[in-house]
Amino acid sequence: MDIKSKNQEFIQKIENNRFLKDKRDFLVNGQHPEILVICCSDSRVIPEEILSSSLGEIFVIRTAGNVINEGELATISYAINHLHINHILVMGHTHCGAIHSVIHNESLPYLDPIAKRIKHNIGDISNEREASQINAKKEAQYIKEKFPEYKGKIEYQIYDIETSLLTK
Numbered sequence: 314m315d316i317k318s319k320n321q322e323f324i325q326k327i328e329n330n331r332f333l334k335d336k337r338d339f340l341v342n343g344q345h346p347e348i349l350v351i352c353c354s355d356s357r358v359i360p361e362e363i364l365s366s367s368l369g370e371i372f373v374i375r376t377a378g379n380v381i382n383e384g385e386l387a388t389i390s391y392a393i394n395h396l397h398i399n400h401i402l403v404m405g406h407t408h409c410g411a412i413h414s415v416i417h418n419e420s421l422p423y424l425d426p427i428a429k430r431i432k433h434n435i436g437d438i439s440n441e442r443e444a445s446q447i448n449a450k451k452e453a454q455y456i457k458e459k460f461p462e463y464k465g466k467i468e469y470q471i472y473d474i475e476t477s478l479l480t481k
């Protein structure tokens with residue numbers, strides 16, 4: 314990928330759109346995103362596109378398998394306590410490579426923290442869609458446990474990469 318020319322395309326897109334340009338200028342003063350989305354690093358799962366959003370609207374954490382470990386907890390704490398986020402979505406997805414690799418006991422260097430977390434969440438479930446669902450549901454519950462003072466909304470959804478639909 315030619316990152317410089319791709320970046321120029323993005324700049325042109327903003328420069329050609331009055332709304333986006335004004336928004337970018339406004340956001341220089343700070344961000345007030347409406348929602349925190351925790352989703353997979355999968356290139357087919359793009360939260361800004363899936364939720365038809367743009368600059369400044371979504372605070373995003375992406376990890377393989379949308380799992381929450383130490384760094385993610387710190388980022389969630391920042392979102393809740395500093396940005397005062399009041400809506401959190403854990404977004405799992407179908408055909409997730411991380412879920413697949415745990416179900417099939419595949420190992421990769423450094424995968425352990427993620428694999429252990431997924432295994433802890435899904436137990437012996439072998440149906441991949443069901444495993445994605447439970448994994449997202451348990452991570453949403455985990456946030457509730459870790460941030461009992463948080464009074465906003467927490468939910469989970471599964472993004473279907475075949476239909477682009479979000480469902481439980």
Ligand SMILES: [Zn+2]
Nearest residue numbers: 353355409410
């Ligand atoms: Zn995935």
